[in-house]
Amino acid sequence: MKVIFKVSLVTLLLGTVNLTASKVVATVNGKTITQQDVNEFVIASIPGATFDHLNEVQKKSVIKQMIERKLFLENAKEVHIEKNPEFIEALKKVRENLMLDYWMKEKVEEIVISEKDAKAYYKKHSRKFNRAASVKVRHILLATKAEAVGIIRQLEKSKNLKEKFIELAKEKSTGPSSVNGGELDWFVQEQMVPEFSDEAFRLKKGTITKEPVKTQFGYHVIYLEDKKKKGVIPFEKVKSDIVKALRVEQFKSKLDKLSKKLKKTADISVK
Numbered sequence: 001m002k003v004i005f006k007v008s009l010v011t012l013l014l015g016t017v018n019l020t021a022s023k024v025v026a027t028v029n030g031k032t033i034t035q036q037d038v039n040e041f042v043i044a045s046i047p048g049a050t051f052d053h054l055n056e057v058q059k060k061s062v063i064k065q066m067i068e069r070k071l072f073l074e075n076a077k078e079v080h081i082e083k084n085p086e087f088i089e090a091l092k093k094v095r096e097n098l099m100l101d102y103w104m105k106e107k108v109e110e111i112v113i114s115e116k117d118a119k120a121y122y123k124k125h126s127r128k129f130n131r132a133a134s135v136k137v138r139h140i141l142l143a144t145k146a147e148a149v150g151i152i153r154q155l156e157k158s159k160n161l162k163e164k165f166i167e168l169a170k171e172k173s174t175g176p177s178s179v180n181g182g183e184l185d186w187f188v189q190e191q192m193v194p195e196f197s198d199e200a201f202r203l204k205k206g207t208i209t210k211e212p213v214k215t216q217f218g219y220h221v222i223y224l225e226d227k228k229k230k231g232v233i234p235f236e237k238v239k240s241d242i243v244k245a246l247r248v249e250q251f252k253s254k255l256d257k258l259s260k261k262l263k264k265t266a267d268i269s270v271k
Contacts, residue, residue, distance in 0.1 A: 026063055028070040038066055046179060053180045055170040104251075111250050113243045121242050122235050129238055133189065133230040135200050138165055138182035140221040141175035148212030148219035155208055155221070165208065165223045174218065182223070196220060201227075 022036035039051040042062060051059065081087055122129065142148045151168055158164035169182030177184055189197045199213045203224035212219040 026067055028067055029074065031070060033063070033066050033070065038062060041066060048183075049179050053170075055179075058179065107254065108247050108251050111247045111254075113246045117246060118239055118242045119235060121246060122238065126232075129233040131228065131231055131233045133201070134186045134228045135203075136186045136225040136227075137184055137200050137203075138169060138223045138225060139175065139177070139184065139196075140165070140169045140173040140182050141217060142172065142212075142219045142221070143174060145212050145214070145219050147172070148221055151221050152208065152210065152212070161206065161208065162223065183225075186228070196222070200224065
């Protein structure tokens, strides 16, 4: 499994970070790599995944990469890469972008949205909050029907169906969701191919398909985690999203006004 050394700035600015003590998983020349370090690395590198979602082989691979990263960083410091002119110029640009990001973040957080305004938006855009029926499933994708039947038989004998399903999804599924134990995001009927959706919506919560589900991608075994009926989403459920939307709306307006104000006193030359 290949993981790219990349950390999302959005994750750093907006994500929640657990600052409590974390278990040490490795040390490199006296410097520790904690469970929290590893988990943050996985979250930033594989969207939707966490360290706990990975199988044992993948976990060892991630820790190996973290160790190598520490060693490479030490070597970079030893050869004084920070004195490289290109590094200095790149660091300057990163610093400027980071300053701008934090400035924007502060400006957005200064905007206060009242309960009255949020409810007015909810009422005005009521159609947006009409929820279609949706389901949340896990699935195991296999190449042959025989393999899928074998998986179903194993699951039928299991005392803890969900736990066993996650285990088999990580080990056997050929789909990209295998690292997450086969977990997919919530979806409505029209978002998946008909064969898959029809079976998913027929299932009862906590059950699996009794026969393999054939699609253009292969053979699926589906486990239904949860189901939501069609209806109107209550205001309290969407209040935070409405506040964010109104903040962004007001922020854009404020930026436009500030831009016009600053341009009046700035010395600008376009060539």
